[in-house]
Amino acid sequence: MVAPEGKSFISTVALVTFISASLAWGIGIVIFRLISLVLIVFLGFCFIFFRDPSRTIPVGDKIVLAPADGKVVDVSQSENGEKKVSIFLSVFDVHRNRTPVDGIVTRVNYSKGRFLAAFNPDSSEINEHTDVEIQSSSGIVKVRQIAGILARRIICHLKEGQQVSGGESLGFIRFGSRTDLVVPPGTSINVKVGDRVKSGSSIIGELS
Numbered sequence: 001m002v003a004p005e006g007k008s009f010i011s012t013v014a015l016v017t018f019i020s021a022s023l024a025w026g027i028g029i030v031i032f033r034l035i036s037l038v039l040i041v042f043l044g045f046c047f048i049f050f051r052d053p054s055r056t057i058p059v060g061d062k063i064v065l066a067p068a069d070g071k072v073v074d075v076s077q078s079e080n081g082e083k084k085v086s087i088f089l090s091v092f093d094v095h096r097n098r099t100p101v102d103g104i105v106t107r108v109n110y111s112k113g114r115f116l117a118a119f120n121p122d123s124s125e126i127n128e129h130t131d132v133e134i135q136s137s138s139g140i141v142k143v144r145q146i147a148g149i150l151a152r153r154i155i156c157h158l159k160e161g162q163q164v165s166g167g168e169s170l171g172f173i174r175f176g177s178r179t180d181l182v183v184p185p186g187t188s189i190n191v192k193v194g195d196r197v198k199s200g201s202s203i204i205g206e207l208s
Contacts, residue, residue, distance in 0.1 A: 006050025081185030
């Protein structure tokens with residue numbers, strides 16, 4: 001299943017590929033044969049990147065689901081007791097972001113920034129990002145969608161005041177990126193650095 005967020009991008013690449021192939025084999029312009037082969041490979045990659053598989057969503061009032069597919073690169077705690085889990089998404093991971101908990105969206109805020117490599121710890125604060133805050137039964141749960149060195153488009157579907165359930169689509173990030181999850185003090189975390197998780201299906205913690 002192809003993500004709706006990628007259909008226009010794929011259509012554009014497909015059109016350019018078709019034109020290039022027509023020039024290469026129809027008219028016989030040799031240079032376009034190499035270009036066409038590169039575009040065909042890139043088109044195949046786009047279908048892989050924009051895949052959007054369905055997920056089996058675990059059910060539970062207190063569970064915290066992974067907001068993104070990828071590798072856990074940071075698990076830390078702030079001075080006020082909030083806990084953060086950072087997930088790095090390579091270009092080969094599914095880039096659908098999902099809501100980690102049930103609740104009401106209280107804040108959605110987009111911030112411009114730089115495009116450092118997403119595995120760089122500084123990217124959480126410096127890079128372009130969108131912040132989403134969800135009022136859960138145990139406090140505010142925050143998700144930050146972060147652009148990477150290749151990611152140039154952050155898509156967030158949520159609106160302030162919207163009621164959400166854990167595992168719903170939150171948005172999409174085009175190409176390599178990072179997603180940070182911040183949970184209230186007292187939340188138990190059951191993942192560690194190096195673990196791989198899947199959005200909407202991996203349980204990474206439990207609210208207090």
